[in-house]
Every structure is written in C-alpha cells, then in structure tokens.
Amino acid sequence: MSAVGAAMLDIKDLTGGYGRVQILNGANLSVQRGQIVALLGGNGTGKSTLLKAASGLIRPWGGSITFAGTRIDAMRPDAIVRAGLVQVTQGKETFPGMTVEENLLLGAYVVKDRARRNAALERVYDYFPILRDKRHQPSGGLSGGQLQMVCIGRGLMSSPSMIMLDEPSAALAPQIVMGIFQTIHRIARDGMTVLMVEQNVRMALLLASYGYVIKDGMIHIEGPSEHLINDDNVRLSYLGGTVANREAKL
Amino acid sequence: MLDYFVDPIIIGVSIGMVYGLVALGISLIYSGLDIVHFAHGEIYMFGAFIGLTLFQKLALPYVPTLLLAIVLTGLLGMFIERVFYRRLTSGGGGYTVAGMAMVVSGFGMSILLQNIAFLIWGPKALPFPVPHGMPIEIGDLALPMSYVWIIGTALVLMTALHLVLKKTMIGLAMRAVAYNKDIAYLSGINVPLMISLTFGVACALGAAAGVLIGPINYVQVQMGIGILVKAFAAAVVGGFGSLPGAVLGGVLVGVVESLGAGFISGTYKDVYAFVLLIIVLMVRPAGILGVSIKMKA
Numbered sequence: 001m002s003a004v005g006a007a008m009l010d011i012k013d014l015t016g017g018y019g020r021v022q023i024l025n026g027a028n029l030s031v032q033r034g035q036i037v038a039l040l041g042g043n044g045t046g047k048s049t050l051l052k053a054a055s056g057l058i059r060p061w062g063g064s065i066t067f068a069g070t071r072i073d074a075m076r077p078d079a080i081v082r083a084g085l086v087q088v089t090q091g092k093e094t095f096p097g098m099t100v101e102e103n104l105l106l107g108a109y110v111v112k113d114r115a116r117r118n119a120a121l122e123r124v125y126d127y128f129p130i131l132r133d134k135r136h137q138p139s140g141g142l143s144g145g146q147l148q149m150v151c152i153g154r155g156l157m158s159s160p161s162m163i164m165l166d167e168p169s170a171a172l173a174p175q176i177v178m179g180i181f182q183t184i185h186r187i188a189r190d191g192m193t194v195l196m197v198e199q200n201v202r203m204a205l206l207l208a209s210y211g212y213v214i215k216d217g218m219i220h221i222e223g224p225s226e227h228l229i230n231d232d233n234v235r236l237s238y239l240g241g242t243v244a245n246r247e248a249k250l
Numbered sequence: 251m252l253d254y255f256v257d258p259i260i261i262g263v264s265i266g267m268v269y270g271l272v273a274l275g276i277s278l279i280y281s282g283l284d285i286v287h288f289a290h291g292e293i294y295m296f297g298a299f300i301g302l303t304l305f306q307k308l309a310l311p312y313v314p315t316l317l318l319a320i321v322l323t324g325l326l327g328m329f330i331e332r333v334f335y336r337r338l339t340s341g342g343g344g345y346t347v348a349g350m351a352m353v354v355s356g357f358g359m360s361i362l363l364q365n366i367a368f369l370i371w372g373p374k375a376l377p378f379p380v381p382h383g384m385p386i387e388i389g390d391l392a393l394p395m396s397y398v399w400i401i402g403t404a405l406v407l408m409t410a411l412h413l414v415l416k417k418t419m420i421g422l423a424m425r426a427v428a429y430n431k432d433i434a435y436l437s438g439i440n441v442p443l444m445i446s447l448t449f450g451v452a453c454a455l456g457a458a459a460g461v462l463i464g465p466i467n468y469v470q471v472q473m474g475i476g477i478l479v480k481a482f483a484a485a486v487v488g489g490f491g492s493l494p495g496a497v498l499g500g501v502l503v504g505v506v507e508s509l510g511a512g513f514i515s516g517t518y519k520d521v522y523a524f525v526l527l528i529i530v531l532m533v534r535p536a537g538i539l540g541v542s543i544k545m546k547a
C-alpha cells in the first residue's frame with residue numbers, strides 16, 4: 001500500500017509518550033493523498049497520542065513523521081498547521097466565551113488574507129448550514145453535534161491538505177453521527193485527505209478505504225477496509241466491541 | 251455639601267483608574283499565563299522611572315514620554331517572560347505552569363527589579379513635575395489637570411485593549427491562548443509568542459499607570475509594593491481574571507479609600523481597601539464580576 005507513490009503522511013517507527021511513560025512503541029502508518037484512512041483500537045491504546053505526535057502537541061521520542069515530503073516531527077504545532085496538516089481533538093473543545101464565527105475564524109489564524117478567511121468561512125457554512133444560523137451565538141450553548149461541527153469546521157478553516165479527526169462520532173446521537181459521517185465523506189470527495197480515529201469501527205471502515213488497528217502503541221493489523229470488515233468478527237470484536245453497530249450506507 | 255463629596259470621588263476614581271490599570275495587567279497575566287505575577291508592582295515602578303528619565307533626560311513632552319515608556323516597559327516585560335519565566339514552563343513549549351516555583355521566582359524578580367532600579371536611579375523619591383496647566387473649573391470645583399489626564403488616558407487605554415481583544419485576530423488569538431493552549435496551538439496560533447505578547451501588554455499597562463501617577467506622587471524604588479497590594483485587592487474585588495472586573499475593582503478601591511480618608515480618617519487610608527475586600531468576599535466570593543471564562547474582555 002504505502003509503496004505506491006509518495007504518501008501524504010508517513011509515520012515510521014514512532015515512539016513517544018508522556019513524561020517517562022512510553023505509549024507509542026514503534027508505530028508505522030501512512031496515508032496516501034486523497035484517501036480516508038481509519039485508525040482503530042480499544043481505549044487507551046495510543047490513538048490520540050499518535051495524532052498528537054503528528055500534530056506536534058507532543059514531541060516524539062524516536063522515529064520519523066513526514067508530511068508532504070517534509071519532516072515535521074520537530075516542528076511546532078502552528079508550523080505544522082501552516083504546512084497543511086490539522087488535527088481536530090477528541091472531546092469537542094471550543095472557546096466557549098466566543099461566538100461560533102469567532103471560533104471558526106481562529107481556525108484560519110494562519111490565513112492572513114481576510115477575503116480568503118471569509119471564503120473558508122462560507123465553505124464551512126456550506127458543509128454545516130446550522131452553524132451559519134448560530135454564527136453569532138456563543139459556542140458554549142451549542143449541542144454536542146453542533147460543537148463537533150464547530151471543531152471540524154475550525155479544522156477546515158486554514159484550508160489544510162489533510163485533516164486528522166479524533167473520534168468525531170463519540171458521544172453523539174445516531175442520526176447526528178450519520179450527518180457527521182456524511183459530511184466527512186463530502187469533505188474527502190472535495191479533495192481532503194483524512195485520517196480518522198474511531199471507536200465506531202464498522203461505520204469508519206465503510207467510509208475509509210484503508211484501516212489500521214493499533215494495540216499497545218503498535219499497529220497490529222492493517223489492510224484495505226473491505227478486508228478488515230470481512231475479517232473474522234473475532235478479530236474485529238477485540239477492537240472494542242462496536243462490530244454489531246447499525247449498518248450504514250454512505 | 252455636594253462638592254464635599256464630588257472632590258474625593260473624582261480623586262478616588264482617578265487613583266482607582268491607576269489601580270485598575272495595574273490590576274488589568276495582573277488579570278491578563280493570570281488569564282493568559284496561569285501565573286499570579288508578584289513582580290507587577292515593580293513593572294509599574296520601572297515604567298514610572300523610565301517615563302521620568304525620558305521626560306527629564308530626553309526632555310520629551312508628556313504624551314511621547316507616556317507612549318515610549320509604555321512601549322519600552324512592554325518590551326522589558328516580554329524580555330523578562332522570555333528569558334526568566336519561560337524556563338519554568340513545561341517542556342519549554344511555552345506553557346507556563348502555576349506552581350510554587352513561579353510564585354517564588356515572581357518574588358525574586360520583584361527584589362531583583364528593585365535592586366536594579368536602586369542602582370540606576372538611587373534611593374531618593376524623585377519628583378515628576380509635569381506642567382499640565384491650570385485646573386479645570388467646574389462650578390465651584392477646581393479639578394487638577396493631572397487627574398483629568400489619568401482618567402482620560404486610562405479610559406483610552408482600556409478602550410483600546412477592549413477593542414483589540416474583541417475585534418482583531420491577534421486579540422482573538424490572545425483570548426484563545428488564555429482559554430485553551432492546545433486548541434489554540436492546533437488552530438495555528440504561535441502560542442509562545444502570544445504568551446509573550448500578553449505579558450508585554452500587561453507590563454505596558456503597568457507602565458502607563460506608573461507614568462500617570464508620577465506627577466501626583468513621587469517616583470521611588472518602593473512604590474511597587476503598595477500598588478501591588480491595592481491592585482490585588484482591586485482584581486479580587488472585581489473578580490480575579492475578569493478584565494472589566496479589574497477596572498471596576500480598581501475604581502471601587504480608589505473611591506472607598508478616598509472617601510474613607512476624607513470622612514473617617516486619613517491615618518487608616520490603607521485599611522479601607524481591605525475592609526472593602528473582606529465585605530465583597532463575604533457577599534460574593536468570586537468577586538463582583540467573577541467569571542469562568544478567562545480574559546473575558
């Protein structure tokens with residue numbers, strides 16, 4: 001897979017952790033341009049840690065992270081955003097004292113041209129029309145689904161070439177999850193490369209073309225989504241048990 | 251009878267504005283860097299001395315003196331943050347950690363700055379004679395121009411800060427950093443730079459306060475100690491971390507102090523601020539405008 005052409009994101013032998021506690025034990029993962037890739041795994045296996053290493057929030061201990069041909073593992077997070085790689089964190093965190101629009105505009109902080117910022121804003125409102133109606137409301141009063149939209153929208157505001165989404169469907173009602181997944185599908189169709197961490201295994205694999213399963217900070221299984229889906233359910237069930245989730249047509 | 255009150259109230263408001271400017275800086279630093287800056291009184295003192303030096307040695311007019319002192323002290327603040335406080339941050343990433351180390355180094359910085367000021371400007375209380383012109387006459391009232399300058403300048407600076415925080419991308423970024431540094435970083439904001447900038451702005455406001463108080467007080471090495479106490483009282487009364495609260499708290503402390511000195515006794519001038527502080531804390535422990543959202547402008 002990763003042999004075909006140059007990968008957009010290429011992570012090799014990545015190690016890292018918090019303080020002295022090692023979480024990542026030599027993870028290898030790569031994402032091709034234009035692909036949606038799912039990163040799956042149980043609780044506390046290091047999915048978020050891997051994304052944080054890629055976005056620069058934590059400094060890797062070893063290995064390499066290459067984005068669009070450039071080593072980014074020693075770069076500051078804002079420089080990585082400027083390079084075109086954006087992470088949307090788990091937990092739907094916004095700036096609650098600010099309006100929806102201010103939250104979104106902050107995502108375009110690296111864009112110095114006001115016209116381009118406004119164009120990005122229009123694009124986000126196009127993906128998430130409800131945010132246009134709420135744009136002057138403080139984000140503190142939004143529902144969970146709308147908060148997630150603000151977070152994804154903020155990630156899109158700098159017009160990155162790749163976005164990493166950490167559990168975009170977590171703690172949301174099923175019909176909201178459907179909407180979010182459909183929008184991720186649209187965003188990818190419009191040319192965005194996506195790496196998506198998910199507990200919602202089946203839905204994620206329906207959306208993604210390739211998947212990785214992480215366990216103890218290492219990639220345990222990888223392969224095209226249809227292989228992983230059809231892989232015996234035993235292997236999938238140990239991912240965290242969302243196999244029997246509802247079927248989704250996307 | 252009315253004039254009897256108006257006079258101390260105007261004096262109280264203008265002194266309160268000075269407290270408010272220093273308290274604003276303390277609140278900004280607390281919001282943006284998560285530290286309580288115990289050397290902020292010395293920043294105010296440095297601002298006053300720098301202003302005095304510009305005014306006398308370079309013979310600058312008052313307004314350029316004020317502006318240049320603001321800028322220079324702001325830069326000094328950024329230098330102090332970058333070179334000293336940044337070393338105490340987690341992993342050098344520019345995130346400041348609240349903790350005993352920071353409190354101790356704040357006190358250390360306060361002593362260091364006092365000693366440097368002592369070496370440069372000496373122990374004497376120096377006058378800062380600014381010819382502001384004749385007092386304004388309003389009815390029976392003769393309002394000294396220095397008070398008008400304090401109130402006017404403080405209002406301009408507070409409005410400017412409010413507009414920057416509310417209306418510009420830099421201001422938005424400063425508030426974002428105050429609220430959540432990880433998310434700010436992931437939004438593409440240069441977090442360490444914003445922290446420096448926040449610190450610089452806070453120090454610049456302190457310098458403004460120092461240059462404004464200069465003409466009605468003497469400028470001396472120990473002037474930072476008293477103001478720190480008053481500014482803390484102001485920040486807590488208004489709601490620690492709230493920017494409008496810092497201004498409101500400053501004015502309240504100033505007015506209560508001035509009325510107390512005028513009508514009860516001048517001997518206990520410094521006690522009134524604390525009586526106010528205790529009353530407010532009993533009635534509203536979070537302060538008058540206590541907020542959960544940091545750097546609420």
Ligand SMILES: Nc1ncnc2c1ncn2[C@@H]1O[C@H](COP(=O)(O)OP(=O)(O)OP(=O)(O)O)[C@@H](O)[C@H]1O
Nearest residue numbers: 018021023041042043044045046047048049050090
């Ligand atoms: N800031 C931190 N400091 C110390 N340990 C942490 C920190 N964040 C996460 N950990 C630990 O690192 C391990 C991996 O965490 P990580 O967040 O990467 O897991 P995850 O795969 O994203 O799990 P989840 O599905 O719960 O989000 C966990 O054991 C967690 O407790």
Ligand SMILES: [Mg+2]
Nearest residue numbers: 047048049090
């Ligand atoms: Mg996680």
